[in-house]
Amino acid sequence: MENSAMAEPSKADRKANGNGKVKIAAVGDLHVQEDSQTSYRDLFGEVSREADILVLTGDLTNLGKPKEAELLSEDLRACSIPVVAVLGNHDYESGCVDQIAATLRQAGVYLLDGQATELMDVGFVGVKGFIGGFGPRMLGSFGEPAIKTMVAESVNEAMRLENAMRQVRAKRTLVVLHYAPIVDTVAGEPPEIFPFLGSSRLAETIDRFKVSAVVHGHAHRGSYEGQTPGGAKVYNVAMHITKPTGRPYALIEI
Template sequence: MAAVGDLHCRDDQHGRFRQFVKQVNAEADLLVLCGDLTDRGMVEEGKVLAEELSALRVPVAAVLGNHDYEHNQAKEICGELARAGVHILDGDHFIFEKVLGVAGVKGFGGGFGNATLQAFGEGQTKSFVQEAVHESLKLEAALSHLDTPKKVVIMHYSPVAETLEGENIEIRPFLGTSRLAMPVDHYGAEAVFHGHAHHGAPQAKTKSGIPVYNVAMPLMTKMHPEQRFLLLEV
């Protein structure tokens, strides 16, 4: 499978992903996209990306990222991508050839381990924490309904702190939360893929040893400039 996030497609980028699509078609059986599909959350950007991805000959499962919500047009973006055959996941799953289940959520921030933000104090803080809890519960529901021989998880925010190494330490709590790792460790998975951390580290593990891959395209471009995505046999 091929995995990448943070495409940040703009409405003036017709043809930018032509080579990317060609390589995915040649090398992968499945593509997963880990959020920030558009740059400013504009439906025009979604239309351009849908046009680019319509040339794919492999199934595509995706989640949205924070950029995709910027202009409150996420629903319209999802509609454009769906018409191009992209399966947008938000607390649900996609099954590939009855063998591999892909569970997906956007995720949220909130910090990690003993420094995870708790729902205490102002209402705004409680709302922030509740969003992370809600995303974790959606992922739990998605995984609980999967009975395929193999499972992978896609999200935008990171479930572990280690793949954020390289990002400014001040912003790391806003790039993910360990609440997202809890359902993964409980139900198990072959791997977790996320984006969001353009300057992060490529790989880490959850507490139970499940591999976590940061596949943000800016990072993948530095590591794999010839293909700009991670190719992994599952």
Template sequence: MENGAKTRIAAVGDIHIRETDKGKWVDYFKEVSAQADILVICGDLTDTGDEVEAQVLVEELKACTIPVVAVLGNHDHEKGRHKLIRQILLKEGVHMLDGEAVAIKDVGIAGVKGFGGGFDKHMLSMFGEGAMKAFVQEAVDEALHLDRALARLDAEYSVSKKIAIMHYSPIKETVIGEPEPIYPFLGSSRLSEPLNRRKVDAAFHGHAHVGKLEGETSGGVKIFNVAIPILLKSGYKYPFYLYEI
């Protein structure tokens, strides 16, 4: 790619593919392929975490002629078959990231599922019962995995642009509109620290079906909530967000 040329990223989350969706997504993925250079899917690829739904998705993705990068979401973990779902998608050429990174064209992409834990001054602390400590540790671990993936982009890939994809939100701003009592289950500010320190250009997430499309971290990293309900509410006929980098 020529220096200065832009790469078009189509970003979407929470597609919730069902067993009955055969043929439903063909036109969607054709439109994505016509408008973008890379498709990123920010979790909840399946509706109930069933491998049959993953098989439907890979059939629908045959209409997509551009590289696809994805992370899993909480729905994909529902039945404990997330490893199988991941393998089904990997076998069909989808770049499945879980603390890993990939470079496509001149864009480096790091991905994690992320986790909850709350935002800013209201983040849960690692104190009290073992179950609470385990919950917070999961968020810490996901942030560490994201940091390692971004570090790998810096060390091993010659890319001038970096984005991150996750399912849970790294900031409060893009989940505002959801009931405040569930904020700790929608994301964690711990995820924003690696984005700021590694100077990521933009990050994309889903999970919060009610919220805001755009926000930014304290370090100025652009954050986009690309859950399909958010995109539909914003007026997108084909619900994916097109970001040029």
């Protein structure tokens, strides 16, 4: 995937090589609005001083409007480190997802949708993910065609994640999702909506590989930390989740 670099490579390399780890700032659910006075320029500037790479976990726009993506791209000018992202369900709302993706890629964002990229010896793998529920209560492909279509989409996202994982050659890997792969990090949301917040199919795929960490958003009132059945650390980095940094973004060292 070709991207115009947003990074200051020497600065990023210097910070990462200090202790052999890469510091990743991760946040999701920015919900940039066309008529909002909110700007993320200061936040992105702060992140550039604190981390080596910024990861955005979807719902970058509020209504999936091209203008919202343009406003986000303008704010990202304040970010002097590489940016990796996936889209979320809100980014699809207005049927302009191709235009949104093009705008973000033109701004230098490594936008992943079933692909992998490597930055600073870390592999980044990204898909949006989808709904379906967790564990034994996960929705099965049975009954009406509409249900089967829904389950097929969930399975397809898991398969796209697996295909992307197979592209990774780096020894360290961060999986970037919008929807949750486990129930632990949606805890705090109303139980009735758990099936709409993610799918265990994503965790099943993740656990077939060696993964350093997983980040996602979507569950605004969920919990910060959990792990897959196979032991991979999972972090819900949605904007409103309380994080150890005390800031809207998490800092994860890999």
